[in-house]
Amino acid sequence: MNQSVYIHIPFCRKLCSYCDFCKMNYNSIFVSKYLGSLSAEIKDKYEGEEISTLYIGGGTPSCLSTSELEALCKIISTFKLKEDYEFTFECNIGDINSDLLMLLKNMGVNRLSIGVESFDSDNLELMNRYCTFEDAYSKIELCREMGFDNINIDLIYALPNEEFKTVKKDIELALKLKPDHISTYSLILEDNTLLKLKGYQSIDEELDYKMYNYIIRKLTEKGYVHYEISNFAKPGKESRHNLNCWDNNEYYGFGLGAAGYFEGVRYQNTRNLTKYLNGEYVLENELVTKESKMKYELMLGLRKLKGINIKEFHDKYNENIQNVFDLNALMKNKDLILKDNYLFINPKKIYLMNEILLKIL
């Protein structure tokens, strides 16, 4: 039973140099056609379940005009929402104003995810973004005034040439914004991004590691729970939508380049706008076998610091996780820990998660 919905809005006013998501420059003609197709796709797939988490991401959903947002709002109204639903909307600092916030409020949005990324001018220039601390501060104040009490900010660190002190400064400033949730990502130089094409190199892994540990120490000190590799939240403010994914549960994905997981099939939508507008939504399907599902369970579940509930694992698959995977050596090395029915990666080694997974899968 699907309880989560993701909707992708692939338009941006400006393209960031590191981003490899499905995105394109804003164009009002495309947007209107796109919303038509999106509506059709939803009607096609949605089976009327009660939805507990809804997430509108991008691209930059906040770059849409008022009328476009109103049209989007109408599309969203198709979904039956549970009483305690979580509805996240991604915003760019520059797009935030009282009109937008009012519209989102009316749409039912109760969580904002704001792309800050960094306050450092060198970093911002490299990313082709713009943001000042003062701007972010006043915009977030505005959000609070308008009644939004669940706000996430995104940060990126370990950019090429970045120094330790820059991360320190970024975190200190971010904390002043008092967000309820912080996502901090060590930069991945993805193929086909401007940064990669320009030949930039990742920073030294020792420095990256030092930055990561600093972030964890500082944010935990300030009362944030480190609940996933790159995610921190005030207690009770964890992203329910993303937890649903890391719990390996199914979810709808609508829109260009979106991915979903429905009735045992993981599907990937096309990134080709023409095809999408013609109603050819899906690019590929992956039938998830039991064996493969258990692997996903591990790959996703261990991202959570809390780990995997092995009793629930047993209920779900009728198998003992330790019989399915050979975990002995890793447990002996204390790379993996089993405690109070939870199997989790030693927090000191969470930054080596892939290395650990490679030994299991």
Next chain:
Amino acid sequence: MKEQNYRNFSIIAHIDHGKSTLADRILEITHAVDKREMKEQLLDNMDLERERGITIKLNAVRLNYNYNGDDYILNLIDTPGHVDFSYEVSRSLAACDGAVLVVDAAQGIEAQTLANLYLALEQDLTIIPVINKIDLPNANIPKVLNELEKVLGFKKEEVILCSGKTGEGVEELVKAIIERVPAPKNNIGAPTRALIFDSFFDSYRGVILLVKMVDGKIKVGDTIELLNSKSDFVVSSLGYNTPKTVDTNELVSGEVGFIAASIKDISTVSVGDTVTTLQNHSDIPLDGYKEMKPMVFSGIFPTEPNRYDELKEALEKLKLNDASLTYEPETSEALGFGFRIGFLGLLHMDIIMTRLEREFNLDIIATSPSVIYKAVLTDGSIVEIDSPNKMPDRTKIKYIEEPYIYTNIISPSVYIGSIMELCQNKRGIYVNTEYIDEERVNIHYNIPLSEIVYDFYDKLKSYTKGYASFDYELSKYLQSDLVKMDILLNGEIVDALSVIVHKDFAYSKGRTIVKKLRESIPRQMFQVPIQASIGTKVIARETLSAMRKNVLAKCYGGDVSRKRKLLEKQKEGKKRMKMVGSVEVPQEAFLAILKDE
């Protein structure tokens, strides 16, 4: 054809003195190939041979020539030029009655000129001295003539001047071959005996034998017996190369050709064996070859353990036309199942490795090459050690001896100083210096074989700007202060990395190895000490820092499948690593230790 009109000959030369080009020109003059078909170095079949400009495997070609109204058949049997392959040279020379000794008009006599000449004289062959490349602007014919007379004892009027490039003098050379090389002995009536001097595997016809007919004859349909392996086969076809393959009904005494007899089992054939027929049987084997003793040993392992059988099959096939290749199964804790292979020298090792990779598509790991040491134990017994891991316990060893080689290093005299410095660094013991003429010397040293196994030849070339040539023969075993040095990864000895070294050199060698390992092994989840030790004493150490990061920073609903694929890709990469104890070691790490000292 009258038997007295056969001539079986080889061409011998130092590398690069133009042997293959001269052979091409002879083929052209005898109309074996026309100019249109001519492709450079026709006798060098293997890609590897043409690429490196050296001849590795022998090849026999039959040529027709009319001289003074009589038809002659000339069998040209090619020989390799490199020092490692003197075994192959003696094999081909055994099928000959004469040899053309080629000397470069600009370079003069070189180390392998001497080595090959001695091999030919051992076989009692008629030698025709030739000065080649006389068209070169820097040719110095009087000087080389003088060397041939003074050093090798030829008469000036015996020497033929020619150029493989322009063809000048080649006709005269062919005539000299007919006039001077004796015809093979006519034993057509005697019980049949043929010498196998080479063989190769053809997937349609089975093992093909290249033979020199010594006595009697063999016809298609005859049943042949290989005397040594005592196995019988019915001859399905006979023939020779011109260089195109030509089938014939019989091969008779004096001829050189091939036999196909649907021989499926590679192991029944050994080069040097004698072929006879049931129809005209002989019980007396021909003199085979002096068996060449391998001098350099290395463990060869498939990167993927499940390809051991393929490696075994490949070695069997290589052995078929390379009798000098010896091997036995070896097991390593670190590398699994493989073979300990004996090679004639480093070039031979390099060629075999390359052939395994190219012709058989195998990824292999080779351990550090070793020579045969002799350990004299306290109880007086002697143990031969061809692998560091066969070294007896130190307390049981009275002393160790190692093989030395005696060198011929021919060089312009201005480089005497540099050469002596190099030889001293390689623990050489000076013997003497012979003056070939005012400007050139032959320097003799006794040097431990283990020291030339690595980079001696390359160093010699760079010390002398390429002017020195080098050849060697095994001389004797001498006592040496040798120790076994172990390499430890994360506290565990890696058997495949152990080496035997001279005590005085152990420290620097240990430092080099651990440094190379640190550079070529990727970081692991934990810090890995890399140590070199003698017994329990650590003499060098490097530390491989722990891996700090391997994580997907971002993984949400939108890219779960893609991130999984990324993991699978990383997993594929891991497969190319060898698990050595708790440490993952890439193939490159083993190679790094072998390459550039």
